[in-house]
Amino acid sequence: MSMVAVGQILARFPLALIALVVGAKHAEGALPQPPDAVVVDVLIVGAGQAGMAAAHRLLALGRSVQILEATDHVGGRTRNVDVSTGQLDAVTDDVIELGGTWLSPEHSAALALCRELGIEVYNASFVSSGSAVPEDAPRPHTSGSEEAWPWWFWGSDYPKDQTHLLKNTVFHDGVRRFLFRTPSELLAGLTRSSVQELQMAGKAIDDAIANVSDSCWDAGKVTASWRHLDEESTWSFLNGKLSSQASKQALRNCIHNKNAQEPEAVSLLYNLLSFKGCNSAGPDSQFRVRGGTQAIPMTIAAGMRDKIALGSPVQMLQSGSTGIIARTLNGTEYRARAAIVTGPPPAILGINFDPPLRAPDAQLLQRMPRRTSLKIAAVYRQGPWWRELGLQGDILATALPKEFSLPEPDSEMPLFVQCLDHSPFSQRLGVIVCFMEGRQNLHFMSLAAQEQQSLLTAFLQRSFNDSRAETFQPSFVALNWADQPYARGAYTGFFPPGVLSIPEYWEAFREMEKAPNVFLAGADYHRGFGNGYIEGAIRDGLLAAERAHARLLSSQVGQEQAYELAFSTAYKFAGVHPRFVEIGEVTFLKPVEVGDLVTLTGSVMLTYTKVRPQVHVEVIAAVLSPEEKSSEITNTFTFQFELRPSKTQVLPTSIKRVFPSTLGCARRTVAIMDRHQR
Missing domain, CATH: 3.10.129.10 (Hotdog Thioesterase)
Structure with a gap:
């Protein structure tokens, strides 16, 4: 019938x-x-910037949430340490950030969230210490006479209108050491041939950028020009245009600054999106968060402690006709109507999804390697004493003596390429932090802690030309993100050549919903401005919250x-x-x-x-x-x-x-x- x-x-x-x-x-x-x-409307996996922003928005929309965090703390790949007490996960005026740190005035979502939470941001250069961002998030004033930093500059990106207020930056070029404050002083200290080579490479980048769609991450499909740009690594495209070791190392340092990885490993297309301004804009180093960037998720968490389960790595996530079921390592089950999954790809791939992730989704996650980054900080209880010498605290290098260089076959590469003043808001203590990324990271981490500290102290003494770098007996703080089991690198990932140009992977990247009512969010996955930044994590978390809320509205009405x-x-x-x-x-x-x-x-x-x-x-x-x-x-x-x-x-x-x-x-x-x- x-x-x-x-x-x-x-x-x-x-x-x-x-x-x-x-x-x-x-x-x-x-x-x-x-x-x-x-049990709840939305289950959130991960209590980092994306997960906590999503939770904050969902609660404001009247949704109930449960957050499952694998580690013992809230914050994800942003983490604070109070350098006066050594306490991790603190929110004080004596903290420095061990993970993601800076905000640009263009990072509107992060700045708006800080204002909403009552969190102050201040100028990272300490030119006007403690100045908060006004309600309208001002853009730095630029006059016609102000100079722009060259495209390859890997130092702190402070606003142009602060340049004349900054102190000197130290630059090492082999045995030479010179000081500069402005772009013209930097260029004057380099050899003419190196500057010309880098200018030619910059023109090649500009020509290539012309083939990148203005829609950036919103490009609807893979095109022939998109694929052509994705066939090469950043190094293979630019290395042939550079002959001097100084210009090659400047390029390498520039990509370290962007990707915390070697340029041979990173897609040219991925970096062109960055050079074009698709990921960020404005002076990226302008603002820091008072209390550290971890203060953002921790402030949100303070109002929902009963909704957060720390030490609860998710092993299984099932989506089906009865909703979402998640099971943690200790066997606890949680049920919800929708889920937002955050965290880096290694953590996501450690979850058993039922039904399994589609093949393009799983394969894409496998092709998003982690960046290799470590911050090691020398902490001086005497305060930022280098400012008495007229020094900003920033140090850059394209070449160093043998004792501060990598071993063979990379002996031409300096071990330390970028350090900067990372003193806390209070400025009661002085902090110099050095970034160890890519090959430098791998070698540095092979050394004993005592040797690491001795090398850094000697390098600071050479850079500042002052014995106080050693006699003041600094303490040290370091966190290597590649050692963290649920991160395996920082601060986000990158794309190798040949990934973004495969249509199936590109479509997988563009689709936030990975299973029925299961949404993936984070800085790694954000399809728009802020990709790879705290800004992208917050934007993606908010977007996932809105989509989950809308889906529950429609499914609730539809089921009724x-x-x-x-x-x-x-x-x-x-x-x-x-x-x-x-x-x-x-x-x-x-x-x-x-x-x-x-x-x-x-x-x-x-x-x-x-x-x-x-x-x-x-x-x-x-x-x-x-x-x-x-x-x-x-x-x-x-x-x-x-x-x-x-x-x-x-x-x-x-x-x-x-x-x-x-x-x-x-x-x-x-x-x-x-x-x-x-």
Whole structure:
């Protein structure tokens, strides 16, 4: 016998239902919940910048959340240490950041969140210490006479209007040491040939950038020019244009500054997106956060301690008809209606997804290596004493004597290429932090801690030309992110050649929803301005929260409407008041977005008698496209009702038998019968 379709309704999400063909209301009131009701609306995996921003937005939208964090602290790849006490995860005026640190005035989402949380930001150069960002997030003033730093400059990116207020930066070029404050002074200290080579390389970059779409990360598809730019590494494209060791090392240092990795490993296309301004803009080093960048997620966490489970790495994440089920390492289960998954690819790949991630998603995550970065800080209780010498505290190098260089076969490469003044907001202590990235990181970490500290102290003494670098006996703080089990590098990842130009990987990167109601978010995955920055993590977390919220709105309305239609269908079919038994299978085939035009069609798919007559109704939801005169199925719902008449009604002696009319319907029916037999 064929299926009997008895009702159809039309709705526009998330507005109320326009009409029901059969308008009976069920006595039970609201849609009954399945036996295993969800615990929260949204489960968030990871308590870093993205996860905590998502939680903050969801709570503001009235959603309930549960956050599962694998480590013992909130903050992800931003972490503070109080250099006066040595306490990690502190929010004081004596903290420095061991992870992501700086904000540009263009980082509007991060600055807005800081203002909302009452967190102050200040000039990292200490030119105007403690000055907060006004409400309108001002852009630095630039006059025509102010100089721009060359494209390859890897030093601190302070605003142009602060340049004349800065102290001297130290530059090492082999045995030579010179000081500079302005771009022209820097260029004057380098050889003419090196400057000319770097200028020629810069022109080649500009020419290549012209082939990158202005839509940046919003590019709709892979093009021939996109693929051509992705075929090369940054090094293979530029190395042939450079001949001097100084210019080659300047390029290497520039890419270290951007990617914390060797230019041979990084796609040219990926760096062109950065050079074009697709990831960030403005002076990237202008602002620091008072209390450290970890203060942002920690301030959010302070208001939701009962919603955060630390030390809870997720081992399994299941998405299906009953919602989201997550199981942690200790066996605890959490249930939700949607999930936002954050964290670096190694952590994501450590989760057993059910159903498994699509092959392009899993393969893409495997092709997003971690950056290799370490900050080692020399902490002086005497304060930033180098300022008495007229020094800013920033140090750059393209070549150093043998004792401060890498071993063979990289003996021409300096061990220390960038250090800077990283003193805390209070300035009660002076801190110089050096970045150890790429090959320098790997060699440095092979040394004993005492040798690391001795080398750094000797290098600072040489740089500042002052014995106090050693006699003041600094203490040291370091965190190598590659050693952290759930990070395996910092601060984000990068793309090797040949990944972004594969259409399937590009589409996987652009799609935030990795499984039904499971959204991936973070600085690594942000498809827009802020990719690779704290800004991108916050933007992506907020976007995931909005999408999860919208999805729950539409699915909530859709399921309630599906129930209303199923109830009406069963009532009209049987002629007797049906009583709800359970929600059966629910499938999610395609996202339903806010504003979609959706039809719901109800059909009796199966009837039988088990003590009392049973009626199973299937409701199919489909998105309509009036322009194309087509529709696409998005969801299916099955509901079971039992005919249990009231005192004024008479139970029919028999019920019209209905059997499946299609193979798919028959399979679903068999599953229903098996479940009831068990």
